[in-house]
Amino acid sequence: KPSVWSAAEGPDVWIFVDFTRPDVDALFAALKASEGCRHLFLASHAPISPSDNWGFYWFLLGDEPRLDEVRRRLRRNAIVLAGHVHCTSLMEWKTSEGTLTQFIANSVWTRPEQMDAPLVADDPRTFGSLYVNKHVNDKPDEYDGKYTVRTRKESLALMAEYADMTTYRRWNDAGHYRLEVSGDNVDMLFYAGDSREVKRRFRLR
Numbered sequence: 001k002p003s004v005w006s007a008a009e010g011p012d013v014w015i016f017v018d019f020t021r022p023d024v025d026a027l028f029a030a031l032k033a034s035e036g037c038r039h040l041f042l043a044s045h046a047p048i049s050p051s052d053n054w055g056f057y058w059f060l061l062g063d064e065p066r067l068d069e070v071r072r073r074l075r076r077n078a079i080v081l082a083g084h085v086h087c088t089s090l091m092e093w094k095t096s097e098g099t100l101t102q103f104i105a106n107s108v109w110t111r112p113e114q115m116d117a118p119l120v121a122d123d124p125r126t127f128g129s130l131y132v133n134k135h136v137n138d139k140p141d142e143y144d145g146k147y148t149v150r151t152r153k154e155s156l157a158l159m160a161e162y163a164d165m166t167t168y169r170r171w172n173d174a175g176h177y178r179l180e181v182s183g184d185n186v187d188m189l190f191y192a193g194d195s196r197e198v199k200r201r202f203r204l205r
Helices: 024-033 067-074 112-116 129-134 152-160
Strands: 004-009 012-017 040-044 078-082 088-095 098-104 119-121 167-171 175-182 185-192 200-203
Touching (some): 012 024, 119 129
Parallel strands (some): 040 078, 078 098
Antiparallel strands (some): 088 098, 119 167, 175 185
């Protein structure tokens, strides 16, 4: 049973990855086949980066030895659409190879205050600070929870690998979203809770 699917929609390519058992070779093949497309979208339940809030807690290909090569290939021109960590977040890496954009959505709306949640991060230099503040009393060589599969020290070292991001914004809100693709422009529209009004527009390309 395949764990990577890809499909073209006009000049754009979509790649869907089963993050519980991703086939890296199949992902590489799909990325190779997508070269030259206008927009490349990669959809996964989990993001391709560790969570600032939870540290290392299941992210796509987190235990894959070839993770660096995956990130390098995605940085050429990928837009990653993910969820899992229960926040609304925009992250971007701009390098000489291209631009990698990651948008994290959260549809788990359980409290009214999530419709007006404040911005909790707006500086790529602060990535990892939420985790540090949450686990400030943890010992570096001890595991920080029953679900965590790395120590606090390992998690901090891992997050440091993503320190070259150029955009990092995060809200702890929830709702629903709409992706708009118009020529070279790609936007994500956020609707808080069950509202029909656009609360926030994110320019992804």
